[in-house]
Amino acid sequence: MIKVRNLTKYYGERLAVDNISFDVGKGEIVGLLGPNAAGKTTTMRILTGFLTPTRGDTWIADCNMVTNSLEGRKHIGYMPESVPLYTDMTVREYLAFFGRLRGLDAKRTNHRINDVIGLCNLEEYVDSIIGKLSKGFRQRVGLAQAIIHEPEVLILDEPTVGIDPLQVSQTRTLIKELGKEHTILLSTHILPEVSATCGRVIIINRGRIIAQDSIENLSAIVKGARRLRIEVKGPHDQITKRLQRIDGVKKVSREGNYLIVESPIQIDPRSQVTEIIVKSGWTLLSIETVEMSLEDIFLQLTAKDKEESDSE
Amino acid sequence: MNKVMLIAGKELRSYLTSPMAYIITCIFLLISGVFFVLYLTATKYADTSIQGFIEPLSVFGLSNIGNVFLPLFASILTMRLLSEEKKIGTWELLLTSPVKDTEVILGKFLGSLGILVCMLVLTMYFPLMLAIFGQPDMGPIWTSYLGLFLIGSSALAVGTFTSSITTNQIIAAVVSGGILFALWFVGMVSNVLPTAIANVFSYISLSSHFSNFSVGIIDTKDIIYYLSVTALFLYAAIRSLETSRWN
Numbered sequence A: 001m002i003k004v005r006n007l008t009k010y011y012g013e014r015l016a017v018d019n020i021s022f023d024v025g026k027g028e029i030v031g032l033l034g035p036n037a038a039g040k041t042t043t044m045r046i047l048t049g050f051l052t053p054t055r056g057d058t059w060i061a062d063c064n065m066v067t068n069s070l071e072g073r074k075h076i077g078y079m080p081e082s083v084p085l086y087t088d089m090t091v092r093e094y095l096a097f098f099g100r101l102r103g104l105d106a107k108r109t110n111h112r113i114n115d116v117i118g119l120c121n122l123e124e125y126v127d128s129i130i131g132k133l134s135k136g137f138r139q140r141v142g143l144a145q146a147i148i149h150e151p152e153v154l155i156l157d158e159p160t161v162g163i164d165p166l167q168v169s170q171t172r173t174l175i176k177e178l179g180k181e182h183t184i185l186l187s188t189h190i191l192p193e194v195s196a197t198c199g200r201v202i203i204i205n206r207g208r209i210i211a212q213d214s215i216e217n218l219s220a221i222v223k224g225a226r227r228l229r230i231e232v233k234g235p236h237d238q239i240t241k242r243l244q245r246i247d248g249v250k251k252v253s254r255e256g257n258y259l260i261v262e263s264p265i266q267i268d269p270r271s272q273v274t275e276i277i278v279k280s281g282w283t284l285l286s287i288e289t290v291e292m293s294l295e296d297i298f299l300q301l302t303a304k305d306k307e308e309s310d311s312e
Numbered sequence B: 001m002n003k004v005m006l007i008a009g010k011e012l013r014s015y016l017t018s019p020m021a022y023i024i025t026c027i028f029l030l031i032s033g034v035f036f037v038l039y040l041t042a043t044k045y046a047d048t049s050i051q052g053f054i055e056p057l058s059v060f061g062l063s064n065i066g067n068v069f070l071p072l073f074a075s076i077l078t079m080r081l082l083s084e085e086k087k088i089g090t091w092e093l094l095l096t097s098p099v100k101d102t103e104v105i106l107g108k109f110l111g112s113l114g115i116l117v118c119m120l121v122l123t124m125y126f127p128l129m130l131a132i133f134g135q136p137d138m139g140p141i142w143t144s145y146l147g148l149f150l151i152g153s154s155a156l157a158v159g160t161f162t163s164s165i166t167t168n169q170i171i172a173a174v175v176s177g178g179i180l181f182a183l184w185f186v187g188m189v190s191n192v193l194p195t196a197i198a199n200v201f202s203y204i205s206l207s208s209h210f211s212n213f214s215v216g217i218i219d220t221k222d223i224i225y226y227l228s229v230t231a232l233f234l235y236a237a238i239r240s241l242e243t244s245r246w247n
């Protein structure tokens, strides 16, 4: 549904997107994850035809967005980062305008307005002036605008920024729901967002893709390390020292009431850990292997990327 | 074409829900009203017969102030046309919708033209009053309206263009005001220049093409001039929109 090949974008001298390629298949929800200034918005603006790339090509539903953007745009629903709205219109007028602009006839537009109003829980505000809505509801209007014409591809730039936790989780549920009928590319720099909504993640930093895979695979790749989380009763300092002496253990650190033991994946220090603790007369309350969080993955990957480009 | 009308309608609607268009229209009606009265009383002293009111050139003063003030008002009307959308970002939605750049610009322009037409229609109570209380020569009146419409649409096109190159409304208004003033000014100074230059100047001047209309003459040269200015600046606006994608 979305195909990107060797995409490069310079703003004058500044390189914002550096030769990236990826695909998003029909029905997928893919997260574009990256820190500020990574090039997420720029990539999305090129995908939607708002900007022309310096080099490279993008396709939306088999339409080349450089040469045939007008046709391609029919298949796209887009919510820009700033959620732009005509604040002097009512929600209904706003949705009607974009419905018509994207080719729906009057009857279909009305029909669709009712649908999206329901989907986005906007019933109460449908005849309110947009300028008077709270941020969270504006966000929903922005989302409603993106799906009004039933596009095959949805491109959402940071869809949950600036809304309260309850609405964030509602929005994520909604995005997942939409994912059943649309192909979705969303950007974020919030890690839980990707694990909560996306099946796959593309991590970009400083304009380059540094990793892309399903969330599970990604953790496995970066893992390379095994992490044990131990809850133990006893003098933590002493325990830490003892555990560090185990062959192969790279690092022992404290995390709240737990100790984290890191080792390469091929070494399983569990039996040794239990033995040492029990023999020393401390009490082992629990021991478990923990998955690396996306956050760890991300930090590790961006750090690696930085090291590489620094050494260049 | 549908989409052009859709955008024009949206634009017209947003003019009618904000105070700006009303303020402009009020000031325009006020100024033209004052001129109307001034001309009326001036011609009354010159000739006491009822028909004498209607010295063609004065066509209730509207034509003269029209070609001076109308461009000014046009600059103010059009300043937010595109710059505002760029600033609040709705621009991004317009340009990523399946609409041609040309349709966006034409829609915007026609929206503002709609307001201009409203303004002109509202002044029609001047000739109506003349027609009730006298027998005005309607010819020059209608041609004046045609001229005002044409000069107004040229000015709106200039404003549409300047609004497309900036996110700042004030800059848009000042630049279009500047361009329009320059086009008007070359007509004024052409009188005092050597003929060769004067001819060029008066050809490119907005105001010199207006004088025929105000005395009841429709010259295709003048019509073509105004239409070319309109087309030229709308084309420039479309190009500026295209280049914005290249950033």
Ligand SMILES: Nc1ncnc2c1ncn2[C@@H]1O[C@H](COP(=O)(O)OP(=O)(O)OP(=O)(O)O)[C@@H](O)[C@H]1O
Pocket: A011, A014, A015, A016, A034, A035, A036, A037, A038, A039, A040, A041, A042, A043, A081, A189, B247
């Ligand atoms: N219109 C522009 N003109 C010049 N440079 C720009 C422009 N837009 C973005 N940039 C630059 O391009 C780079 C990538 O920006 P982009 O907005 O794509 O990042 P992002 O990943 O969306 O960041 P964020 O998470 O902050 O939204 C940044 O260095 C930014 O300064």
Ligand SMILES: [Mg+2]
Pocket: A040, A041, A042, A081, A157
């Ligand atoms: Mg961004």
